[in-house]
Amino acid sequence: MEGIAADSRQASPTTAAGPHDVAKEIAISGLRKSFAGNEVLHGIDLTIAGGDFVGLMGPNGAGKSTLIKVLDGVYERSSGEVRYGGELVSSLGARPEVGFIHQDLGLVDELSITDNLRLGERPLRRFGPLLDRGRERADAARALARVNLGLPVDTAVGALSPGEKTLVAIARVLDRGAKVLFVDEATSTLPPADSRRLLEALKETAAGGATVIMVSHKLSEILDATNRVVLLLDGRIVEDSPAASLDREALVSMLVAREKSESAGAGLHERKAAHAGDGPEALRLEDVHGGAVRGLDLTVRKGEVVGLTGLPGSGLHDLAHLAHGTMRPTKGRVVKPKGARSALVPPHRESQGGFADQSVTENLTISSLSRWRGPSRLLRGDRERADAQAMVERLGVKPADPEANFATLSGGNKQKVIFGRVLMSRPSLYVLCEPTRGVDVGTRLEIYALIDELAAAGAAVLVVSSDSEDLFAVCDRIAVVTDGRLSAFLTATETNPQQLEAFI
């Protein structure tokens, strides 16, 4: 393959950035967004100067994604205005100067870098319908040089590392003339080395006069890369400071302070005294390998709640699948008592949890159907429906209609239904992945109460969550998974969120 590598002589972003290349100011004022009467963004006022590198932080459900989507034009705003360079715009996404990088990068794995960069562009033609491949390649190489990516442009995107793919996506928007970049949690699924590379590229882009707005949960990234930190809580901006004035502790205390105020507002989840935790063993992992997990020992006893956290890619979710049994260890042993059953709340609600086109009842009962099987082997529909109705009422699923289509439920209610499915199967071991991902504060507290109940009733619970709040609210012992290995366990009272963050 011929392959044109990025040429260092070609314009680097720093030198290419003339005064005309500097991004214009973005001014957002009084931006509100409601869904069906429920306000998610309560009047956002934010001015971002050209060349700013803004880190947008906030917990799940704070409205970060909604804000980005409103600015992109995916959602229509309810009120407020957005100006770009003083000019009123319907959405920033409609402007060619603004590019959005979502978690789904919109790249086609089977196509080469060149072909991906050409997607949706005016074709470069030689004559007639024939494409000018040479010019396409040269353009692609120039685009890659903008992000310092020295790859042959004929490489299939599928063969790139996740970080390289993100860089290709950034190269694409920059090449189309974007001077403002919105990057939505692009690093959350990247291994550390790729993250660093991506951040370097973004920093360089910002130094070249472009504006970068980056959504991230990672404190170190925000501190390292950005020059301004905006904290969004419950649809409001609660903090807007220069990054230089902040350090890790200040950031953590900003996040923790909101947790307290939020908890106070919604009624703090009363942490029960430690669960007994001296029951018989419900799960033992012995030097288990599999997926990203590389040699890990873990014991969970009946009546205790064990919490694990870690970054995406650390093997956290693989560990959950190994514990549940949906992943087989390549080495080592997973020991469960004879006849013990485990049930899993999968980390990704939409793609791994629910059956969108089926009813709430069918979603609830799928894991324990044999219970409603009569002597004729046919299902007793009436009993099944009654039990589903009872579960819907117990969990407060809205609408309280077991016949409702699962797809029509809101995220929090979907999560409740998947929880209900796990409860219905009455396992001895619960593996709960990201149990509160994307659910609102009220539901969050209900889920915590439920987990307490389960442990009190003698079940073993393994909470696997990247949200440290989950761990402190319900877990007796907490450990961190890093690079497929487990740290020493701490009790929830021995540690605090700051310390835990430091471990991650």
Add this chain to the structure above:
Amino acid sequence: MNPVQAAADPASQGATDPGGEQRPVTGGRLGGSKLLQGSISFIAFLVVFLIYVIWLGDKFTSTEARALDIHQNAPVLLLGLAVLVTLIAGQFDLSVGSMATLTCFLAVGLKVNQGWPFALVLVACIVAGLLGGLANGFLVVRMGVNTFIATLGTGGVFLGLSAVYSSGTQVVATAGKPQLPSWFAGTGSLGSLSTKFPAVLLWIGLAGAAVMLFLSVRRMRPPRFAERQWDAISAGAIVVLAAILFVLGLSSWVNAVSWTIAVLLIAALVMWLLLDHTTFGRYLRATGSNSTAATLAGVNPGKETMKAFVIGGLLAAIAGILLAANQGDASPNAAVSFLLPAFAAAFLSTVILSTGRFHVWGTVIGGIFLVWVSQGLIVGGLPFTWTEVVNGVVLILAVAFSSVFQARRKA
């Protein structure tokens, strides 16, 4: 794109999308509108038949003629059920037409040419169907071959085997050769329209259906009705429906049901129980809906898919046997042209008395309606060679009509 559409579109559902949290909830209205939405294609078909009645009169309303349509197309409808099973699992089975052709040849040929005892012949046909299904399942589930390619390939093999077996010609029981049993083919046999199914059993079945219908209508009670009130409304609706059916000649229909049609109805009844009232059916739907979630919820999608292919093969084999009974002989490519109407019937089930869900009775009704629509045109003077064109057009119209209607409602 408004948020409602965004959330309804699975591709745009972000796991942490707070917008998804705020979806408006339409609990109460669903019952009524779902009923209407699911009925719209059904009603459209009835309107077409009403036009036929006005246009063609007795030539279309003749019970015997319409029953003959169903009788002759029973193998097609069985194939519809065969493809339905795999469609529910999220797979395609393109080999069912070829399998039916193969078993049609086996059913006639093993008796006429080889002189096997007929019971053994039937067992051989069933075994062929099961093995064919197993082969499909093995290729798709174990080998991971694309379902389209796998069943297209096995379909070619089945059809080819039938051609090899028959040397590419028709197999007929000529004088001097062992004849097909008289209960199976010929006048007064299983394959003949004049052999009627005992009416008593049909009446019992209809009574059962009325009770089931009552119970399911009762469950759809909109909240604004009191329970008692809705019970009365449901019961009233069933009585009115029964009265309408009697006026339309229900009793003559019951007397027109041949054994072939009865075999179809019994197969449909069994499939309905299997798909809607057993754990297998639920696991299969879960597999088709979201295979990853099914695995994590404790279902074994591979196993269920395998079973679906085997059941599909079995039904295809029965369709071939029924075809042999109807025709008394086997001709090359006998059931190959059944594939389009079979898939059409199965897909029509997603819009007939349903909103997007594959189901057994919708397949049977959809298949029958499809036949009647084209037969009506043929009775009206259209050459029969147009049948396939009509089938294709009706399938597309019915599904498009429902999609447009549903999209309207959402907007």
